[in-house]
Structure formats: structure tokens, C-alpha cells
Amino acid sequence: MVRFIQTSDWQIGMKASGLGEAGFDVREKRIESITNIFEAAKENKADFVLVCGDTFEHNNVGRDDVFRVIAIFNKYPEIPILLLPGNHDALGADCVYNRDIFSRVQNLTLLRTCDPVEVEGTTLHPIPIQSSSRNEVDTDKIPNVIDLDGIHIGVAHGSLKGVLFDDAIDLDYSIDPSCVERSGIDFLSLGHWHSHREYKDDEGIIRIAYSGTHEQTSYTEKLAGYCLLVEIDGKGKTPNITSIKCGQLKWDSIDFEIEDKNSLIELTEKLESTSSVDMLKLTLSGQLPLGSKVEFENLLEYNETQHIDFKPIVDDLEFTVLTNPEEVLDLGDPTLNQADNYLRNLLKAENEPEQRSEIVETLSLLQRLAEEAVT
Ligand SMILES: [Mn+2]
16 A cells, blocks of 8 residues: 655745735745645655655745755654655756755655656656646656556646636646546645645546645635645555645635724724734725724734734725715814815715725825814
């Protein structure tokens, strides 16, 4: 039998610049969480760790990042590591794996060719990405093993052709799932897609799986932050796949509709219940009276301190003002009241969203000044 850990898409060296300051933490966690993969391998007495491509973000990755990854490999000398180049770390003259240091790591085998590799009694059939510009995965290179003994596992990096998961947007480096049946391999380990995905054959057996990235990269990814424990009892047997959490950062996206100023109480409670979330995207819609704008902004500001990344999206939230002049609040000064009234009438007549938002901003500023003058 074979028992191994499948992982992929560590993309070490990824800038995560879209996340601003939180990018630093994301980069650090990506490296730290590799240790969790090896701990899972140790705990489950895995025969080896199979890394299915995109270990590094690009071939020019910095020396420090490479050293930190190798330092983790060195901590687990008893675990064989089989590593396939993907499209981010493709083979070629500038390939990161051409650096001398990789040849010195005793427990590391780079899957540079399509030649079969024996590991702990199992045969791997790798298809490394030869060049990021070639955009093809030649699954024909997996030989017919139907009449051969032992467990055979294909290793590739790309998108499953004709298979669409809801968050699978990349359809490049296409891989034909029929190669499993054609060749008679027991399992096909894949990298490239960032979410954990399993693909059932006509008999309902899972013989193709993506582990997904070990540490979630963005708000759009689902089921990211896992590695897989794959166990196969013998040739032709049904693979048993267990996903193991190895990512550290907890991501969440919340949609919240504001109906009136009381919604802020509900929103406060909602945000309190998500304090354990590291990366939080909050999409707000609806309407909020202008008088509650300061309280609303203070609430958002506080939540910035509660998360590594807090991303409020307020494009669909409108601040409303009283349109009936009879209901106008007394700002405590005739000139301020006059200015307030003038701006409200201006707002009433304005339809252009950008102009409206500017008038609302000015009204908000005026009301804040009035409040400060009174207190
Ligand atoms: Mn990739």
C-alpha cells in the first residue's frame, strides 16, 4: 500500500501586494505553513510528500525565500520529497531548481523529466511543465501500466479539461481526465487550482484530486488551506483521500444590508462574532442616515484593528439625508443651518452619483463641525 501527502501551489515569493500591509503576514504564513504539511506527513506516517507544482511564485524568487523553504525540508530528513515544476517554476535555463543548493538537499527529488520514479515501492509518472509559455501538459507521456504490478501515480500541473468547478477560472495547461482510464494509473495528483477539488470517474471513484494551495491566497478561493493524505491499499483499489487543514489564516466574506440606523447595532454584533477571522471582506449595501455616518465610520475603523486585513466595500451603500426641510436638525447656529439647508436642496436636485456623494461628504463634515462646536 502507499500513504502519501499531496500538496501544491505554495507560490513562495508571492507579493500579495493587492492586500496592502496584510501582504507581509500572508507571505510569512505561506512559509510557516509548510511546516504544518510536514508535521501532517510525520503524524500520518506518510511514505513521502508530493509537491505538485508552483512551489515558488517565479523562477527569480529571492535567495532568502529559497533558503527558508529548504531549511524546512532539512528539518525532516526522514521524509522523501518529490517536487514537480509547475508553470510558475517551469523548467528552462532560468529555472529556480538549477540553483546548486537544490542538488544538496538529500531528501529532495526533483521531477524534471517524464521518466518514471520509484519511491517507497510506488511508481510516479510525472509531467513537469517544461516552459511556462508552452501552455500544454502532455498526458500521453504517462505510459500504459494496466498490465504492470504495483501502484502507479500520475503527477501533473494544470486545469482539468472539460471540468468546471465554480471557482475554477484557470483553464490553461489543460489536462484530459481520460488519461487515468487510458493508462490504468491508480491516481492522478494535480496542482494549479487553489481549492481542494476531487474528480469522480464514471464509477464514482475519485482517482483525480487537487489539494489546492496550503495557505489561502484570496477572498475568492474556497476550500483552500489544505493538504491531502492519499492512501491506496493496492493496484486498482479505491483511493482514500483525507483533507488535512494546514493553512493558518482564516478568511471570510460577509454581505450585509443596512436598512436604517438600527442596522448598526446588528452590524456591530455581526462584526463581534467574526473577531477570530484574520482576513475579512465586508460588502455593505442599503441606506444609512447621514446622522449615523460618523458612528458607522468609527465602527469600521475599530474593525481595522481586529483583523490582519479588513476590506469594507461600500460602493452600494448610500447615505441619506432628510429631504423635508421641516425635519431639519437644528445645528445650533443660523449660518450653519442655512448652509445645511442649502446643501440638502442641492442634494435633492442632484442625480449624478459622484456629485451626490460629494454633497453628502460636505453635509457630514458640516454636521460634525456643528457637533464639535456645541460640545
Ligand atoms: Mn499553476
